Amino acid sequence: MKYVTFLLLAVIATFNLHAKDENNELEGLAQQYFSTMTATQAPKASSKELEAFLALLTDDVANQHLPYQSDDSRSPDGKAMMRKGMTFYLGAHTEYEAKLLDTFIFNNTAIAIRYTQHAKGVHPQNKQLIEYTQTLMDVLEIENGKIAVIRKYHE
Template identity: 45%
Template sequence: MKKLLICLAAVALFSVSTLADDFDYDAFVKAYYHAQVMTQQPNATQEDLEHYLSFLTDDVGNQHFPNAPDDSREPDGKAMMRKGMSRYLGVHTEYKAEIIDYQYGYNAVSIKHKFSAKGKRSDGSDFSYSKVALDVLELEDGKVAVMRRYSK
């Protein structure tokens, strides 16, 4: 896993220094991350979810261990994300998130971030968690085509 992350970082740095395009990666990362965070807030709405989904291709692939170990792009990838994420809208009573660092290169972005949440499950029991994660996004025509989340 460490070798994969080092390789991805090297590719991103190489890409930044050797490939030029007019895509505003900084603006994309900030807007994408803000939209993602809004879907996790206690008052998250369906509109917040739709705004986040607007950053994704219709056939987005999502790899998120341990629940989604396959990163295959599916024709209904965005619809599957909408269905899965809709179940969790508004379950947090508290949510905090922060970007630690991000890198980008030609059609790829890596975002290292930390987040913590508290909330209630459907059975009424409480939950809380805190994580540091690395999200690697592959872009196509300015949208996320494949996303991979690495975290403990």
């Protein structure tokens, strides 16, 4: 009986340690996502910051930013489309700051981060001055250690 009890406790401890390791990995991924994503918004952001951010994503990543992008479909060239879209806006801000408010881990398949951001700049297409302050939540779906779906929600 002692042997069975010991074996049962060992199995439970192993699962508990494994779950903690996964949460630590996802917490690290959330921090890395936030720091690389916000780096792409900095006034002097370059392709170096953009590529560091894109390295966290699957090639077929889906990006949904409501209300601007309602489609959350994954496509084989999802990362390439994000690179093209983000390159267009790279360096558009003259001021940018962000603060991470909360991180939520959902088993080993999803992360949600809530943050505030403030930006000033010039829109690259219409050349009009822009300024905004907002609170957002990004919900990230994880697949094999990479971000497969990004959903942005405004408060």
